Amino acid sequence: MAIELKDLTKRSENYSRWYNELVVKADLAEQADVRGCMVIKPYGYAIWEKMQQVLDSMFKETGVQNAYFPLLIPKSFLSKEAEHVEGFAKECAVVTHYRLKTNETHDGVVVDPEAKLEEELIIRPTSETIIWNTYKNWIKSYRDLPVLCNQWCNVMRWEMRTRLFLRTAEFLWQEGHTAHATREEAEQRAQQMLKVYAKFAEDYMAVPVVQGVKSATERFAGAIDTYTIEAMMQDGKALQSGTSHFLGQNFGKAFGVQFLNKENQLEYAWATSWGVSTRLMGALIMTHSDDNGLVLPPRLAPIQVVIIPIGKPAQMEALDQKAAEMVAKFKELGVSVKYDNDDSKRPGFKFADYELKGVPVRIVLGARDLEKGEVEIMRRDTLEKNNVSVEGIEEYAKNLLDDIQQNIYKKALDYRLAHTCECSDYEEFKQKVQDGGFFLCPWDGTEETEAQIKEETQATIRCIPFDTDQSNPGTDMVSGKPAKYKALVARAY
Amino acid sequence: MAIELKDLTKRSENYSRWYNELVVKADLAEQADVRGCMVIKPYGYAIWEKMQQVLDSMFKETGVQNAYFPLLIPKSFLSKEAEHVEGFAKECAVVTHYRLKTNETHDGVVVDPEAKLEEELIIRPTSETIIWNTYKNWIKSYRDLPVLCNQWCNVMRWEMRTRLFLRTAEFLWQEGHTAHATREEAEQRAQQMLKVYAKFAEDYMAVPVVQGVKSATERFAGAIDTYTIEAMMQDGKALQSGTSHFLGQNFGKAFGVQFLNKENQLEYAWATSWGVSTRLMGALIMTHSDDNGLVLPPRLAPIQVVIIPIGKPAQMEALDQKAAEMVAKFKELGVSVKYDNDDSKRPGFKFADYELKGVPVRIVLGARDLEKGEVEIMRRDTLEKNNVSVEGIEEYAKNLLDDIQQNIYKKALDYRLAHTCECSDYEEFKQKVQDGGFFLCPWDGTEETEAQIKEETQATIRCIPFDTDQSNPGTDMVSGKPAKYKALVARAY
Numbered sequence: 001m002a003i004e005l006k007d008l009t010k011r012s013e014n015y016s017r018w019y020n021e022l023v024v025k026a027d028l029a030e031q032a033d034v035r036g037c038m039v040i041k042p043y044g045y046a047i048w049e050k051m052q053q054v055l056d057s058m059f060k061e062t063g064v065q066n067a068y069f070p071l072l073i074p075k076s077f078l079s080k081e082a083e084h085v086e087g088f089a090k091e092c093a094v095v096t097h098y099r100l101k102t103n104e105t106h107d108g109v110v111v112d113p114e115a116k117l118e119e120e121l122i123i124r125p126t127s128e129t130i131i132w133n134t135y136k137n138w139i140k141s142y143r144d145l146p147v148l149c150n151q152w153c154n155v156m157r158w159e160m161r162t163r164l165f166l167r168t169a170e171f172l173w174q175e176g177h178t179a180h181a182t183r184e185e186a187e188q189r190a191q192q193m194l195k196v197y198a199k200f201a202e203d204y205m206a207v208p209v210v211q212g213v214k215s216a217t218e219r220f221a222g223a224i225d226t227y228t229i230e231a232m233m234q235d236g237k238a239l240q241s242g243t244s245h246f247l248g249q250n251f252g253k254a255f256g257v258q259f260l261n262k263e264n265q266l267e268y269a270w271a272t273s274w275g276v277s278t279r280l281m282g283a284l285i286m287t288h289s290d291d292n293g294l295v296l297p298p299r300l301a302p303i304q305v306v307i308i309p310i311g312k313p314a315q316m317e318a319l320d321q322k323a324a325e326m327v328a329k330f331k332e333l334g335v336s337v338k339y340d341n342d343d344s345k346r347p348g349f350k351f352a353d354y355e356l357k358g359v360p361v362r363i364v365l366g367a368r369d370l371e372k373g374e375v376e377i378m379r380r381d382t383l384e385k386n387n388v389s390v391e392g393i394e395e396y397a398k399n400l401l402d403d404i405q406q407n408i409y410k411k412a413l414d415y416r417l418a419h420t421c422e423c424s425d426y427e428e429f430k431q432k433v434q435d436g437g438f439f440l441c442p443w444d445g446t447e448e449t450e451a452q453i454k455e456e457t458q459a460t461i462r463c464i465p466f467d468t469d470q471s472n473p474g475t476d477m478v479s480g481k482p483a484k485y486k487a488l489v490a491r492a493y
Numbered sequence: 494m495a496i497e498l499k500d501l502t503k504r505s506e507n508y509s510r511w512y513n514e515l516v517v518k519a520d521l522a523e524q525a526d527v528r529g530c531m532v533i534k535p536y537g538y539a540i541w542e543k544m545q546q547v548l549d550s551m552f553k554e555t556g557v558q559n560a561y562f563p564l565l566i567p568k569s570f571l572s573k574e575a576e577h578v579e580g581f582a583k584e585c586a587v588v589t590h591y592r593l594k595t596n597e598t599h600d601g602v603v604v605d606p607e608a609k610l611e612e613e614l615i616i617r618p619t620s621e622t623i624i625w626n627t628y629k630n631w632i633k634s635y636r637d638l639p640v641l642c643n644q645w646c647n648v649m650r651w652e653m654r655t656r657l658f659l660r661t662a663e664f665l666w667q668e669g670h671t672a673h674a675t676r677e678e679a680e681q682r683a684q685q686m687l688k689v690y691a692k693f694a695e696d697y698m699a700v701p702v703v704q705g706v707k708s709a710t711e712r713f714a715g716a717i718d719t720y721t722i723e724a725m726m727q728d729g730k731a732l733q734s735g736t737s738h739f740l741g742q743n744f745g746k747a748f749g750v751q752f753l754n755k756e757n758q759l760e761y762a763w764a765t766s767w768g769v770s771t772r773l774m775g776a777l778i779m780t781h782s783d784d785n786g787l788v789l790p791p792r793l794a795p796i797q798v799v800i801i802p803i804g805k806p807a808q809m810e811a812l813d814q815k816a817a818e819m820v821a822k823f824k825e826l827g828v829s830v831k832y833d834n835d836d837s838k839r840p841g842f843k844f845a846d847y848e849l850k851g852v853p854v855r856i857v858l859g860a861r862d863l864e865k866g867e868v869e870i871m872r873r874d875t876l877e878k879n880n881v882s883v884e885g886i887e888e889y890a891k892n893l894l895d896d897i898q899q900n901i902y903k904k905a906l907d908y909r910l911a912h913t914c915e916c917s918d919y920e921e922f923k924q925k926v927q928d929g930g931f932f933l934c935p936w937d938g939t940e941e942t943e944a945q946i947k948e949e950t951q952a953t954i955r956c957i958p959f960d961t962d963q964s965n966p967g968t969d970m971v972s973g974k975p976a977k978y979k980a981l982v983a984r985a986y
Contacts, residue, residue: 032563033567033626034565034567037564039561039627042642049559065535065538067532067534067538069532070527070531070532071649071663072586072649075601079602090592090593092591092592092593093588093614094589094591095589095616097586099585099587099651100571100582100587100615101582111589121586123564123588123616130525133526134532143837153647156564158592
């Protein structure tokens, strides 16, 4: 199948359509024939695997261990934490039966009415309830604490409007669940994991993020505080990219997780939970990519360098040989490289394909260039091409990968800074927010103004940013009352 | 909580109880409060992760890529392959609704009858149907072939009698699904993956396996041929540890996956699938462990070497310092090491605990020994202790790990060979099979004799082994008819 680049909608034409098309054309994912679910294709999954590897080792460095808890949650567990059930019982997949049987016409299967479960089971939308029900047997004394578990798994939320990676009924994620002896330790852990997420987003995904705390209405159902990282997409909208929750003793109390503290008194355990999901794929795609296709940060690209030979049939053996030397050197340097000498595809097709797939560096091994001791090298982020000496090309390319990693981060940060402004005039805000962007606005801290902003502008309070000076927030732009915070307000995915 | 070794049932007393207790006491897994499901605890999961890493890279070396397909399968998909639905529709978790609502007394949630799905969804018991439904869009020409996908995921089969790791309603596994242009290529792939499994079992798990092909009745539902690896547990029973299926064109036809071959004619694609699961944990535990607890193969042990200091409080600083040097050298050698100087636990407790957890090598760093330039080193497999020079202890321990890996494999193989015999007399077989063991028996190839053996002895035909001379199989021990094969017969898990 030929790739027709002109088929890819331009961002300026329709950003949303550009995204949807790009995900499919770059072979990342596609809609499954199951409502709201996706198939993550090998190329997309290879990026997700790289994300998992990095995150997993970052978690383990902080003492976290992986474990696995059941997919299905008894319905009654959800009801044990009052706010939690409000947030998650509404839209979830319910297992009611455990058997099918052949139908009367013997050409299909039907649910066997005799195989009805006594208590329905819910496919986990998140696992606080099943995990804290388990922790109750693990935690008896302060010596058993902290418990620091994480699981990589699938979860399901019956979303009505879905988009590949950004919002799907089933998605993949990790969920960390920790239990602590003191409030302070749990709060610190929740903040620590947010910093892990921020570091991952910035250093690996090259996606700059604003760190902050959510308003009460935007909190996780059952949390005391929800911390978030918010990234800006190229259309100026915010994408919540990871959250970490301080859950207080809510789940400890709901599931009776008590321990004897050092003073020999029974106390409820303190909790955190924190997660990032395949939604990060959406953030990655939308932050860097362009009208030619994906732009991937080198540190997460499944293929970092592609080498494409150009020559007459008689010259190919020499090119193959030279390429083999280069591939060996790249592997020594720890660079993932692909040599594509498939002669059933023309070079022009390959160029467009690897651009579409966002391979950071392309080397053209041309027979004529090689006679001069040169190769052509292109960087995907700027599409800049250079002829450079074949001698030392591997180190050159490796440095270029570092440069691309830094450059796309800087570009994204510059974009965000250029589209972030302070705004304390509501009329001005209503005008400007149409075009997207982040707004730092004085907020009186009430749910009423928050709701009014949302209703009138579709923008929401993304967070109270940590790195914004909160000492003198001014006057609420909606109510005119004294502001409590400078809030980050934006339209969001 | 003190570990009371005397609490662990002896294998000779009750092998089955020994296993159940060991899984829990060694902190590998426990029953969840969801029928038939398990919680895999951090120590158990760490072993599973090591298995995953090795298998994953072995798959990738053969060209396989990872992907992810939906958890839920429309009910009608199951019916498309006649044998497949017979095998898997019977006991499966059925999602019928997508919403809960608050009950009338406002103290719980009930299924919202208005949120009934038009078509019920099944939690995947295996993914052939959903994957081949997807492949139909991926495969149009021989140029699109082969497709070599694998997924790591959870699956669910509503088993009535469950046991941790061996048979649980939900379990973790990998399932590979490949599509090919020719029958030969698909058959080769199915056999290739069986060899990968056998190599993994023998070289990493140190579990010797018999490779062979299943009888028609024991085949995977929808397969033309099922290849298997069968391991012998210490009670002489067989454990099917991995299977690889040649599926012919059954799923290609059921889901209309056709491609244009090189002769420009439409043809159905040829399929394989292959999987191993957390059941491997059961095989690992039951093959090597003893009355003191787990015995882990060094190549899959989360902790390979544990160092325990013994000294008076005033001596601890010097011991900590010496241990730090050793830990650094072990890390350089790629050995995973834990230094346990937790002074809230006595050395005797630690010894028992690490024995129970199967840490292959224990080093006791005693203040008095150290004055003589010595440490005590113990190997878990034989419990043999030696005092050796602290100089070069790291290389010594590393060699010991290799030796343990080989020794436990050899021990398991010797055990299997000692408990395998040829048997062509049915009365003798009925007698001997009571005590377990593998039997090579002449079989006429009919379902009738197979069924009779199963009914009368609870033993089953595990496979027709590849490495058994099949040229002159003799006379069927049940029917007295000419035998077609020498079959491996045994009681099994």
